[in-house]
Amino acid sequence: MRILFYAEGGKPEPWLAELKTAFPAAQLRVWQEGDNEPADYAVVWKPPLAMLQPRAGLKAVFNVGAGVDAILQFGDALPAGVPIVRLDDAGMGVQMAEYVTHAVLRYFRRFDEFEVQARAGQWRFLKPHDKEHFSVGILGLGVLGSRIAQALAHFDFPLSGWSRTPKNVPGVQCYAGQEGFDAFLHNSRVLVCVLPLTAETGGILNRVTLGRLPPGAYLINVARGAHLVEDDLLALVQNGHITAATLDVFHEEPLPPAHPFWQEPRITITPHMAALTLREDSVRQIAGKIRALERGEPIAGVVDLTRGY
Amino acid sequence: MRILFYAEGGKPEPWLAELKTAFPAAQLRVWQEGDNEPADYAVVWKPPLAMLQPRAGLKAVFNVGAGVDAILQFGDALPAGVPIVRLDDAGMGVQMAEYVTHAVLRYFRRFDEFEVQARAGQWRFLKPHDKEHFSVGILGLGVLGSRIAQALAHFDFPLSGWSRTPKNVPGVQCYAGQEGFDAFLHNSRVLVCVLPLTAETGGILNRVTLGRLPPGAYLINVARGAHLVEDDLLALVQNGHITAATLDVFHEEPLPPAHPFWQEPRITITPHMAALTLREDSVRQIAGKIRALERGEPIAGVVDLTRGY
Numbered sequence: 001m002r003i004l005f006y007a008e009g010g011k012p013e014p015w016l017a018e019l020k021t022a023f024p025a026a027q028l029r030v031w032q033e034g035d036n037e038p039a040d041y042a043v044v045w046k047p048p049l050a051m052l053q054p055r056a057g058l059k060a061v062f063n064v065g066a067g068v069d070a071i072l073q074f075g076d077a078l079p080a081g082v083p084i085v086r087l088d089d090a091g092m093g094v095q096m097a098e099y100v101t102h103a104v105l106r107y108f109r110r111f112d113e114f115e116v117q118a119r120a121g122q123w124r125f126l127k128p129h130d131k132e133h134f135s136v137g138i139l140g141l142g143v144l145g146s147r148i149a150q151a152l153a154h155f156d157f158p159l160s161g162w163s164r165t166p167k168n169v170p171g172v173q174c175y176a177g178q179e180g181f182d183a184f185l186h187n188s189r190v191l192v193c194v195l196p197l198t199a200e201t202g203g204i205l206n207r208v209t210l211g212r213l214p215p216g217a218y219l220i221n222v223a224r225g226a227h228l229v230e231d232d233l234l235a236l237v238q239n240g241h242i243t244a245a246t247l248d249v250f251h252e253e254p255l256p257p258a259h260p261f262w263q264e265p266r267i268t269i270t271p272h273m274a275a276l277t278l279r280e281d282s283v284r285q286i287a288g289k290i291r292a293l294e295r296g297e298p299i300a301g302v303v304d305l306t307r308g309y
Numbered sequence: 310m311r312i313l314f315y316a317e318g319g320k321p322e323p324w325l326a327e328l329k330t331a332f333p334a335a336q337l338r339v340w341q342e343g344d345n346e347p348a349d350y351a352v353v354w355k356p357p358l359a360m361l362q363p364r365a366g367l368k369a370v371f372n373v374g375a376g377v378d379a380i381l382q383f384g385d386a387l388p389a390g391v392p393i394v395r396l397d398d399a400g401m402g403v404q405m406a407e408y409v410t411h412a413v414l415r416y417f418r419r420f421d422e423f424e425v426q427a428r429a430g431q432w433r434f435l436k437p438h439d440k441e442h443f444s445v446g447i448l449g450l451g452v453l454g455s456r457i458a459q460a461l462a463h464f465d466f467p468l469s470g471w472s473r474t475p476k477n478v479p480g481v482q483c484y485a486g487q488e489g490f491d492a493f494l495h496n497s498r499v500l501v502c503v504l505p506l507t508a509e510t511g512g513i514l515n516r517v518t519l520g521r522l523p524p525g526a527y528l529i530n531v532a533r534g535a536h537l538v539e540d541d542l543l544a545l546v547q548n549g550h551i552t553a554a555t556l557d558v559f560h561e562e563p564l565p566p567a568h569p570f571w572q573e574p575r576i577t578i579t580p581h582m583a584a585l586t587l588r589e590d591s592v593r594q595i596a597g598k599i600r601a602l603e604r605g606e607p608i609a610g611v612v613d614l615t616r617g618y
Contacts, residue, residue: 094464101414101464102420105407109582114582117580121566123563125580126582128582128585150463155407155410156403253432268424271433276437
């Protein structure tokens with residue numbers, strides 16, 4: 001078996017070592033410019049288009065992450081008939097749940113405000129929020145969105161969720177499609193975005209949609225920077241409609257030094273760390289899927305190119 | 310039925326209104342200096358000793374909180390044979406779970422450090438902690454400690470707990486008594502204190518015990534200020550043995566303006582807000598217990614004066 005590997009900006013050696021452990025007899029190589037040689041499987045993160053050109057023997061491309069937007073941007077140039085496979089959870093679900101739970105609890109219990117007070121040497125009680133009116137709306141109810149919902153349910157937050165097609169998640173009031181979107185927004189005091197980035201979802205967080213959140217809303221974006229129209233958020237934070245936002249992803253990463261978000265204390269910035277790909281868990285999952293494909297069995301996580309995730 | 314009410318520093322009217330709803334036919338009154346008249350039940354928060362003097366007809370004293378240290382300090386002066394009853398959870402469990410989960414996630418995911426970086430306009434990745442070595446040790450495994458453990462278990466933190474007498478909490482490595490204390494401390498990267506304050510537990514968090522935590526440990530105290538020797542914590546934070554601490558309670562509250570904790574950025578201060586007494590839930594619980602007592606049934610939460618909680 002021949003496995004081709006490429007990861008933008010990461011060292012390939014630890015990945016090759018994990019893959020070697022999983023498939024001791026396989027031929028492993030790192031893709032380099034001009035390599036058009038045959039391969040059975042490709043394992044990739046943000047590959048250049050040249051790597052994804054039609055290649056003799058290629059049975060599947062495994063993306064080392066949940067979001068496949070960096071691959072699907074190539075559209076029709078992708079090799080026809082070769083499945084593209086994303087990670088399912090692989091340790092990212094619990095990390096997303098940690099990140100979002102921390103941010104929701106921080107706003108709900110007003111820890112951000114208590115911290116500002118403490119830095120000023122002030123001991124002052126702040127009236128708590130009412131949990132009944134602190135509903136959390138999760139945009140995207142796949143593996144990650146459901147895991148986030150499960151974590152928040154543990155603390156009795158009222159929960160709703162929105163997905164493109166109708167879903168049923170226990171304990172979550174589920175909305176779907178364009179016709180359910182406004183009602184979902186009206187009902188979300190905290191909006192959490194964990195959508196895949198597709199042609200339909202780019203810019204979905206904008207002046208109009210964020211304006212439909214109840215006054216005093218909060219935004220948490222752990223999906224992709226391109227979901228958010230950044231200037232629109234800034235205006236809504238500055239006019240007070242949105243109380244605060246926690247953002248892990250941005251149009252340009254690293255966030256440029258001159259970006260106005262750095263100067264806005266109501267916007268909390270983290271450097272795209274909400275859910276890291278865990279090498280060991282990911283290779284274990286990919287190896288399991290390769291073995292299933294070799295036995296002719298179906299696998300989870302195959303991307304539907306028409307819907308874009 | 311005659312119910313006597315007193316709460317230090319709070320308005321009595323809303324409490325009387327809730328009690329009136331629960332017992333429309335009862336005679337309700339607020340205790341005032343010199344009131345030695347009979348009563349069936351007393352509902353109190355930090356009452357003066359004079360209110361607790363032997364009183365004709367008194368069947369039980371209900372404390373509007375989980376900690377009864379402010380009552381038990383009167384020792385032998387308390388009326389003999391009258392049960393003192395603390396709240397069981399009554400909405401405080403989930404609040405404690407929120408507070409502690411937020412603090413643990415903040416340290417585990419290094420959000421405190423990311424925030425310092427963001428304030429300085431720095432986009433820089435920080436290597437994550439290893440969850441396997443981020444064990445949380447809970448001092449006190451009663452209703453609140455168990456609820457905290459349940460919340461943290463949801464995020465797969467390794468958990469241990471310590472109690473005076475042996476307990477068995479699912480998913481928690483349980484230690485007990487003096488003989489189990491050192492092993493518990495050695496094993497707690499994050500120490501959470503939710504003990505009752507008694508003659509045995511005052512000052513339990515000191516240079517010796519905190520020194521037995523692994524280097525780079527964290528402390529979260531949501532119990533009572535008197536559990537902690539504050540100068541000892543400060544020394545251990547400043548010499549680096551303790552990385553950071555989150556404290557909701559202090560020897561003197563409000564924390565005095567000149568207290569050195571205000572100047573130490575590694576100590577996070579909140580103004581005793583981790584778990585508020587929820588009036589409605591508390592009165593519902595107390596009313597249920599009064600009805601049980603009137604029917605001659607046993608109730609939960611009766612304080613054992615010899616153990617002190």
